[in-house]
Amino acid sequence: xQTVTQSQPEMSVQEAETVTLxxxxxxxxSDYYLFWYKQPPSRQMILVIRQEAxxxxxxxxxxxxxxxxxxxxxxxxxISDSQxxxxxxxxxxxxxGENTGTASKLTFGTGTRLQVTx
Amino acid sequence: xxxxxxxxxxxxxxxxxxxxxxxxxxxxxxxxYWYKQSAKKPLELMFVYNFKEQTENNxxxxxxxxxxxxxxHLFLHLHTLQPxxxxxxxxxxxxxxxxGYTFGSGTRLTVV
Numbered sequence: 040x041q042t043v044t045q046s047q048p049e050m051s052v053q054e055a056e057t058v059t060l061x062x063x064x065x066x067x068x069s070d071y072y073l074f075w076y077k078q079p080p081s082r083q084m085i086l087v088i089r090q091e092a093x094x095x096x097x098x099x100x101x102x103x104x105x106x107x108x109x110x111x112x113x114x115x116x117x118i119s120d121s122q123x124x125x126x127x128x129x130x131x132x133x134x135x136g137e138n139t140g141t142a143s144k145l146t147f148g149t150g151t152r153l154q155v156t157x
Numbered sequence: 158x159x160x161x162x163x164x165x166x167x168x169x170x171x172x173x174x175x176x177x178x179x180x181x182x183x184x185x186x187x188x189x190y191w192y193k194q195s196a197k198k199p200l201e202l203m204f205v206y207n208f209k210e211q212t213e214n215n216x217x218x219x220x221x222x223x224x225x226x227x228x229x230h231l232f233l234h235l236h237t238l239q240p241x242x243x244x245x246x247x248x249x250x251x252x253x254x255x256x257g258y259t260f261g262s263g264t265r266l267t268v269v
Contacts, residue, residue, distance in 0.1 A: 043199070074257050082245060084260035130200070134257075143251070144190070144213065145258060147200040 041066045043133050045148035052121045060116045060151045062131030070136030073114045079127040126155045160184045163248050163261035178264045180231040180248030189231040194245040238268045
């Protein structure tokens with residue numbers, strides 16, 4: 040079974056600074072996807088960034104980027120120029136590739152609460 | 158508006174009550190999911206529906222009964238719940254591909 044581990048329950052960053060959230064996962068599959076989701080106090084889970092395992096290039100979305108280390112099964116999220124609106128719970132998630140013949144469910148980590156201070 | 162709408166937003170029910178949670182999406186997605194989110198625990202997958210057919214039941218107690226009348230609507234019928242069932246219940250939808258999910262804002266359920 041796949042597992043996702045987020046070892047940082049809480050993190051804090053000053054506005055305009057950079058912060059990195061850690062995520063590791065365990066799988067025996069070679070075809071899969073990794074995601075970072077953000078959950079603000081409004082409760083809605085919002086997709087931040089997505090990485091395909093077969094791509095060596097790290098995904099980037101504006102101020103958000105990942106460091107994907109496939110051999111180490113590590114998938115960290117870097118937030119640059121942090122803003123007050125970035126304060127939220129961040130969840131790392133794993134999904135098997137669509138050619139594995141199984142339901143493409145998401146497996147989540149326990150989350151990291153990010154605080155952004157002035 | 159996220160594209161996935163959940164109602165009600167909050168629900169308080171007694172252990173002998175029967176209630177239903179509703180989820181609706183008009184994104185053209187063909188898969189819908191129920192997740193349970195409890196404090197300090199990973200999101201727990203409950204049910205998966207693909208083209209109205211249930212493809213996964215993650216050992217969920219029978220007091221939770223899902224219904225998917227079509228690809229756009231998903232219900233979770235609740236009866237004889239326990240206080241430990243109090244949680245945020247999230248609905249999501251996706252295409253049957255490697256895309257991420259689109260989530261609703263959840264129903265905060267309190268069982269008293």
